[in-house]
Amino acid sequence: MAALRSIVNNLVRIWRLTHVRQNLPYLFIGISLIGSILKELELVPKTYFSNSKNFLNLYFVKISWGWTIFLLLPFIYLSNSHKRGNAFVLQRLSSLFVATVIWYTCTETFFYIENITGACYETESSESIRGELASKAECKKAGFFWNGYDISGHSFILAYSALVIVEEMTPMLHLRRAVQTQGTEDTILDVLYVMLNAIVAIWIWMFGCTSVYFHDVSHKALGTGCALLCWYFTYKVWYLNQYSPCLPPQYSEQKQHA
Secondary structure, three states: OHHHHHHHHHHHHHHOOHHHHHOHHHHHHHHHHHHHHHHHOOOOOOOHHHOOOOHHHHHOHHHHHHHHHHHHHHHHHHHHOOOOOHHHHHHHHHHHHHHHHHHHHHHHHHHHHHHHHOEEEOOOOOOOEOOOOOOHHHHHHOOOEEEOOOOOHHHHHHHHHHHHHHHHOHHHHOOOOOHHHOOHHHHHHHHHHHHHHHHHHHHHHHHHHHHHHOOOHHHHHHHHHHHHHHHHHHHHHHHHOOOOOOOOOOHHHHOOOO
16 A cells, blocks of 8 residues: 555656646647647658557547546545535536536537548548448448548547546645555545546557547647637636536645645
């Protein structure tokens, strides 16, 4: 348990650095921009991660929102219940409902745009159009290739998930407990915190892989832009309002002094 607590303390020290938290959105912008330039100039060689069937893509990215909810649900419950009532905890948990609605709405909109702007082709090089197949689902089912305006769902979900997780991990910046007084709930919270940090690292890495290996520049820019706008509107605008899921307990308000 001492090793776990040491890992948690080191992670907390990193996230307590204001510039680390504040610059995370700019990190995604920078990765998307630089990655897109590298892709267009074909400066990055093919690797294991340039194959969409790589392990992280199949078992993490493809179900990224499931991983995000699976880990955040118990974490928000435990981290927000410290010296607070059930009403506040339920209010905070509603942020996951809001985030899920945003995720579903944006991804479905991306699919719709790709569907109405595309056409079915026999080859990936967009030769021999198959006009009788009017939807992506029909085209794929027939074994052909759909070419539409494909806003990057990966750029969106990976950036949005990482930003939401970092916001929701904030309570750990002030929940300082001595190792010797740590109970079962504290240990569970620590394990979840480490796992959430690992997931954020995976999301950032796979966001970079998406930037250098897949999609056109505008597809990634729109996906990333939607993620940043949705995060900003909720956590920097709406959640400051009383009638909202509200922000997690903030370190600046709860800071403990030695």
